[in-house]
Every structure is written in structure tokens, then in C-alpha cells.
Amino acid sequence: MHRELLLLGVLRMGHLHGYGINEFIQRDMAFCTDLKKPTAYHLLQKMAEAGWIQENEVQDGNRPPRRVYQITPEGEAAFQRLLRENLANHFNAYFDGDIGLAFVDVLPADEALSLLRERQDGLKAELTMLENVRGHTSGGLQFILEHQKRYLAFEINWLDEVMKRLLQPREE
Amino acid sequence: MHRELLLLGVLRMGHLHGYGINEFIQRDMAFCTDLKKPTAYHLLQKMAEAGWIQENEVQDGNRPPRRVYQITPEGEAAFQRLLRENLANHFNAYFDGDIGLAFVDVLPADEALSLLRERQDGLKAELTMLENVRGHTSGGLQFILEHQKRYLAFEINWLDEVMKRLLQPREE
DNA sequence: TGTTGACTAGTCAAGATTGACTACTTGATG
DNA sequence: CATCAAGTAGTCAATCTTGACTAGTCAACA
Numbered sequence: 001m002h003r004e005l006l007l008l009g010v011l012r013m014g015h016l017h018g019y020g021i022n023e024f025i026q027r028d029m030a031f032c033t034d035l036k037k038p039t040a041y042h043l044l045q046k047m048a049e050a051g052w053i054q055e056n057e058v059q060d061g062n063r064p065p066r067r068v069y070q071i072t073p074e075g076e077a078a079f080q081r082l083l084r085e086n087l088a089n090h091f092n093a094y095f096d097g098d099i100g101l102a103f104v105d106v107l108p109a110d111e112a113l114s115l116l117r118e119r120q121d122g123l124k125a126e127l128t129m130l131e132n133v134r135g136h137t138s139g140g141l142q143f144i145l146e147h148q149k150r151y152l153a154f155e156i157n158w159l160d161e162v163m164k165r166l167l168q169p170r171e172e
Numbered sequence: 173m174h175r176e177l178l179l180l181g182v183l184r185m186g187h188l189h190g191y192g193i194n195e196f197i198q199r200d201m202a203f204c205t206d207l208k209k210p211t212a213y214h215l216l217q218k219m220a221e222a223g224w225i226q227e228n229e230v231q232d233g234n235r236p237p238r239r240v241y242q243i244t245p246e247g248e249a250a251f252q253r254l255l256r257e258n259l260a261n262h263f264n265a266y267f268d269g270d271i272g273l274a275f276v277d278v279l280p281a282d283e284a285l286s287l288l289r290e291r292q293d294g295l296k297a298e299l300t301m302l303e304n305v306r307g308h309t310s311g312g313l314q315f316i317l318e319h320q321k322r323y324l325a326f327e328i329n330w331l332d333e334v335m336k337r338l339l340q341p342r343e344e
Numbered sequence: 345t346g347t348t349g350a351c352t353a354g355t356c357a358a359g360a361t362t363g364a365c366t367a368c369t370t371g372a373t374g
Numbered sequence: 375c376a377t378c379a380a381g382t383a384g385t386c387a388a389t390c391t392t393g394a395c396t397a398g399t400c401a402a403c404a
Contacts, residue, residue, distance in 0.1 A: 009271070036361070084279070084287060086269065087269075089294065093267060095204060098319055099177055100258030102311075103255055104312050107259075112259065139274075139277040144273060147267065154322070154323070191354080210354085238353070239353085
């Protein structure tokens, strides 16, 4: 239900129509989700059916009409419930990069090393980008940016360790 | 294509029929994927259609017949390509727990703190479990276990930081 | 020998997700 | 004014993913 929580949370902040919600998510919350537009529309519709949000058509000048959404009391209750549940629980993280690592022995050590260095360079570039992000230091979003930066540093560091071990002769 | 890489890699190790492949993934690779049985069957079928693997029915005594899979040369080539691609690239990690964090301001600080402490306790329990895992120190799987343990420690540490900041009065 | 519980092997319908697409508006430029 | 790019708003078919289910085997025990 993380995606529902996200959408309800964004709606609560006042971004009210599908397009605007998506804009916000893509621009300001890209660090914590990869929710895409059609998925968002799908979930909004589902939540409307569930009574968590109310849907209104709004005509704005000559523009195509927008569906504007508003949280209902039931939606707010659901938001609070989901938020508490999310904060209290931890969620397994799976790292797609680990799958390759599981079979790294298949390649000659020197090739593996150069591929992993390439991965590490990508991570470093990403980190540099995040460090140059300014703005939206508002509340919780700041936490997420900080979390991502620390995570990237962690991964860069971990790869150093992996490469060191690949260099050492197999010992038991 | 991470899941394909995973399946090809497992097949290469000699786990040849659907059920056995799933057993292995659930038992020994639970730390790096949440691939489920029906998904695995689906992907095996797709890869068979693509010519990456060959499918044979095998009758074993009175047992229901098994579909036994074997990598083809094209499959091996695909494996090598996917492996190199996976090792050289980095993949954005999204943390579901961050979504709650984004809205943590909604709750009173003391409640947020106690919820996050609950989350942290869960992480600590998980870490303790991993630390007691013995066996299958074979090659790459060892890396993954180690990565997970370090990641959990990282998260536990990060939550300490978050809780400290929630306690401090908002400063600018 | 009948029954029970665990193991083996896989299927299926339902739901989630997304790449690619449509269609309209607005503003700027030549 | 015609055209072109960018912005706005959303849809759809195809694909991916999985919870729940079927159906057989085997071993052990009463």
C-alpha cells in the first residue's frame, strides 16, 4: 500500500488533479518512488471507488476538463493508518545489482573488477548530482534526499570492499 | 532483465527443473530477490520460446512428469551479456519506508519516534537472524549475505539519526 | 490397509504496471 | 496567419506478477 500512501499524502498537500500529482511525484519524489503516470491514474480511480477520495470534473477555460480529487474523511483515516503502519514496519530491500554479484565468479577477476569499477563510477556520478540538488528542503523530503545520499555513499564503499576481496586470492 | 539473469545463472549451476529452481531461489537467494514460483515458470516458458533454454519432459518413476530445462548456446550468450550489463550498471534503489518518512511531520513527534523505534527493532531482529545464518558460503552468495547485513546496519544507524533530528527543535 | 501430513509440480484468473499512444491548447516565431 | 514545439490530460493494450488452487506421490503410523 505504499503507493496509495504516497498518493494520499500528496493529495493532502493540495496537488489536486492527476496531472499535477504526477508532476509533483516525478519532480520532487523521484528519490523514493518510481510510480508512473498510468499507475497513478489507476490507483486514483481505485481509491475513488473505495471512497477514499472524491472525483470531480472541472472545466478550466478551453482546456480539456480535469478530474480533480479531494480526500474524504475515510481517505484521511486510511492515510493515517497507512502512515503509522509504514513508519512502524521495515521492508526488505532487494538490490538488483546483487544478482550479478552472485555470479561474479563466472568472469575472470580482472574483467569483473573493471565492470564493477564502472558501476562504482555511475554511483559516484549519481551522488554528485544529488549533492548539487538545492531547494525543497521542506520537512520529510529532506530526510529522503539525505537517506539517498547516504545510501549511495554506502554502496560506493561496499563496492570498494568487494573489489578488494576479488583481488585477494581465495583463502579459507 | 534481472530475473532472467537470475534464472539463467541458477540453471547454469545445475538446478534443472522448475521445482528445484524455485527451491534454490527461495532457500539460498531469498536475500537478493523476491521472485515467486509462478513468475519463475512464466519466465522459463518465455525463455524457452526465445530459444535461450530447451525444455524436455522427463518421467521419473510414477511421479508427475517434470519439465527439465537446459541452457542453449544462445542462452549462455545471453547470460554472459546480462551478467556484464548487470555488473557494469547501478540501479536506483527505492525504499518503501521512505514514503512514510516523507510525511512524518503529520504525526506528533513522540508518536513518530515510537513508531520508528518499532521499525528499528524489526531491523535489529532481522540483522540478528542474518548473523546466525551459516552455510552456503560459496562464492557470490557470500557477498550478498554480507551486503544485506551491512545494509541493515546502515539502516539501523540511519534511523538513529532520523530520531535524533525529530527530537531537536526545528531550526533554520 | 486406511489415513494423514509433507513433498512435488505446476496452473490459472485476477490484479498491478507501464510503454506507447491520442488529442487538445497555448505561445512563439517567421 | 501558419506552423512548430512544448505543455496538459489521460487512455489502452500488452505484459508482468502473484495468491490461491489442483492434483498427484510418498512415508509412516495405527
